Amino acid sequence: MNIVLARIDDRLIHGQVATVWSKSTGCQRIIVCDDEVAADSIRSTLLKQVAPPGIKSHVVDVDKAVRVYNNPKYAEDKCMLLFTNPTSVLRLVNAGVPITSINIGGMSFKEGKHQITGAVSVNDEDIAAFKSLNEKGIELEIRKVDSDKKVMLMDVLK
């Protein structure tokens, strides 16, 4: 699998992803990697039917995402991976999936989180996961769309 974009965005497939990122990355598949969403049949059914034209969308749990990554059948496929949180990304990375850069598009505010930029709010678990990813040398960049200037997450996580 050729990972053309790994993005954390808890809105998952929405306007920015369906129109801008799907085009700029030229991906063939959008794979939502999230245990909770994969277990929710209504959410995953709805996500599967909002794939942009010509692109297939899938919803899998993190363990399955690792198996899909390692499946030689998909070796040539250009895929966009979508996550709702950095802990899922860390699990994938720890399972040996090579991700060198993570785009953070949106993490909505909820009780117990604090807002670090307009579109990104984090809790303690998120911070710990981001720190681990950073220690592995993975770039953590905040951008809503392709043409935005990258803001480095570690710089605003203070």
Add this chain to the structure above:
Amino acid sequence: MFAIIVGTHGKFSEELIKTCEMICGATKNVKTVTLIPGEGPDDIVGKYKDAIAHMDTDGRVLFLNDLFGGSPYNAACRLVIENEQYGIVTGVNLPMLIEMVSVQMTDEETDIKGLMEKAIKAGQAGIQTFHASAIAEEAEDDL
């Protein structure tokens, strides 16, 4: 780069661009022309000319109008009839505008008729339906 002018009745065009920018980020070479009650065809033609004069255009101007046969469209026709590098597409919607804004960033080749064709396709493709019965019919395509 070709120029995009969204010409509509009222402030639809201004709000449509703001909405488009929520999704694709700031636009560069897109202007709006609004028809305000009381204005006539000459006012609109003047506004179009003024918009074009203030845009970076390689000659090609794509007018996206709200309503076929409406005043913003009729006024655009008066400019388009005199310039083969100008073209109009009506029924502007958000998918159409998003597509043309992204084409604008990358495309240097397509002639105005090709651009008009792309706008129509994107506008039509953006109209979809969803009903609960669709789920059962859908063939599962699992990884």
